[in-house]
Amino acid sequence: MNSLSRRHFLKLIGTSTALAATPTWLKAQTAASGRVVIVGGGFAGATAAKYLRHWSGGNVAVTLVDANPAHVSCILSNLALNGSLGLSQITFNYEALKQKYGVTVEAGQAVGAANGQLHLQDGRTLAYDRLILAPGIDFAPVPGLDIRRIPHAWQAGPQTTLLKNQLRDMPPGGVFVLTIPLAPYRCPPGPYERACLVADYLKRNKPGSKVIVLDANPKIMAEEHTFTKAFYQTHAGIIEYHPNVLLNEVDSTNRTAITSQGNFSASVLNVLPPQKAGKIVSDLGLTGGGNWAPVDPLTYESTVAKGIHIIGDSQGTSQPKSGHIANSEAKVCADAILRAFAGELPDPAPTTNSACYSPITAKTASWLTAVFAYDPETRAMKLVPEAFGEAPEATEENYEKMFDWASNLFAETFA
Ligand SMILES: Cc1cc2nc3c(=O)[nH]c(=O)nc-3n(C[C@H](O)[C@H](O)[C@H](O)COP(=O)(O)OP(=O)(O)OC[C@H]3O[C@@H](n4cnc5c(N)ncnc54)[C@H](O)[C@@H]3O)c2cc1C
Known part of the structure; x- marks a missing residue:
């Protein structure tokens, strides 16, 4: 702005x-x-x-x-x-x-x-x-999740600051992983908006980085046309979107999401719990x-x-x-x-x-x-x-x- x-x-x-x-x-x-x-x-x-x-x-x-x-x-x-x-x-x-x-x-x-x-x-x-x-x-409990290391930032305040600082400290070429719970959840477009803003920030500040979105839902849950365009055109090559991924557990020490489609390790892991x-x-x-x-x-x-x-x-x-x-x-x-x-x-x-x-x-x-x-x-x-x-x-x-x-x-x- x-x-x-x-x-x-x-x-x-x-x-x-x-x-x-x-x-x-x-x-x-x-x-x-x-x-x-x-x-x-x-x-x-x-x-x-x-x-x-x-x-x-x-x-x-x-x-x-x-x-x-x-x-x-x-x-x-x-x-x-x-x-x-x-x-x-x-x-x-x-x-x-x-x-x-x-x-x-x-x-x-x-x-x-x-x-x-x-x-x-x-x-x-x-x-x-x-x-x-x-x-x-x-939030419903997620096995292994420690929000002092893996912020959700889905209630604004100290959690937002923690996630912001983790992004600031992320190395170039790093990976940001965002998990989205099954709907209904707070703010249907919010997670996709976050993926876009983080991708935009990383593009400008952390060259070579990626955003991986692991969505428990079968598709983008709001503004599908807008976010499809954003993921595959505006932020192409940075955002990777995976639908139908259920989060089973989190390894908070190693910043890894353990899911129905394998393990995803991150430089910054942002879990939005159910x-x-x-x-x-x-x-x-x-x-x-x-x-x-x-x-x-x-x-x-x-x-x-x-x-x-x-x-x-x-x-x-x-x-x-x-x-x-x-x-x-x-x-x-x-x-x-x-x-x-x-x-x-x-x-x-x-x-x-x-x-x-x-x-x-x-x-x-x-x-x-x-x-x-x-x-x-x-x-x-x-x-x-x-x-x-x-x-x-x-x-x-x-x-x-x-x-x-x-x-x-x-x-x-x-x-
Ligand atoms: C990243 C993000 C972006 C968003 N963008 C939008 C947007 O663009 N447009 C939009 O309309 N919505 C948006 N939302 C959703 C919106 O923030 C929520 O839907 C909204 O805050 C819900 O209002 P609420 O009053 O139900 O809960 P809240 O706003 O969370 O307020 C609940 C309050 O209750 C207090 N509280 C809770 N339990 C207790 C207790 N036991 N005793 C005393 N106090 C208690 C808390 O301290 C808090 O102040 C967004 C959400 C996120 C996470």
Whole structure:
């Protein structure tokens, strides 16, 4: 990113004040009051906190609990790997939620909930009428994997820095191996975007290096046309793509992926472990025996436990696991909770939207957008085919627009 666009990006983050309008039904309501506790201050939880306060005119008491004092965004975090962005540029604290919206923010690790009380690890309890769980993802164990040596960098922060430093220290002519788990996982295009950005970085900084992508899935899972072109044309000779490769084990000492198609040794090994709902969700028995939490998409209320709502990556609808749609789900959920407090039924026809920009090189990007609408027959969110779109090609213009899109989403969530 050149310095002009970086300045532009920072300015947008600092000044954008995007706010979704108050639903018209709510303007007439005064009865929406109650207490909501939210676990997780990422794209889902922070948005829910903000809009519960905003739309209720401050009548609903909202407490947001996060294990960390600030959230490091996974969105754009692949750009920290090649030095285009610093992590500080994608780190968001909760001051605006506190100061502008009156959200109570508690730093702490949520470990349990029962009888209208959320339990924190340090012994504190928080009383709620409705609980929203938005803890993102957890990882299934991979035999031999030590993430202190083999980073996933699929939760942004120290893991991103570790992977960045390993790439910086990689010798010319080295091999970067990336393993992708079976879908569904967080951010369908994300792994392919990472392969492209690393290939682009190695081309410029570590001549003779290779990127080997070991995908457990039978094919590229998002923007197939774009990434096929990127792998076989833009980064031809650098990226090698292998579908249907199941990871069995990792030799973390020797940086080797032991797979259904043989052993792959790497100078830098980046294992994306199989993913599931955040730990608090499974600890509370809300996954119904699966990996993700079943919910009613009209309200995001758990189908297993009344009064607990699950939004963002942990929920188990057919919607993709993206920050943009987590923001959308949070608004549907906040609206449904306010209606419930006011004795109203939920909106019977919610829609949600997902969008992703994927950098393909340090100067070009592609994009993808999808809309989902509630289908009363199946009681599920369904892709609206006519509203689906993908960039025909990766361009420099898309790369610049990516920062406008991200700035708006960051402001929609945290500002
Ligand atoms: C490399 C990469 C690129 C991506 N690019 C895009 C993109 O271009 N567009 C897009 O829309 N999405 C993108 N995503 C996906 C997006 O980041 C996730 O879908 C999104 O972060 C999910 O939001 P969430 O609120 O569910 O979880 P998170 O954002 O992970 O937030 C969860 C929060 O919960 C907190 N937490 C968890 N458990 C507890 C607990 N027990 N107690 C207290 N706090 C807890 C965590 O500290 C964290 O702050 C990308 C992801 C990656 C990895």
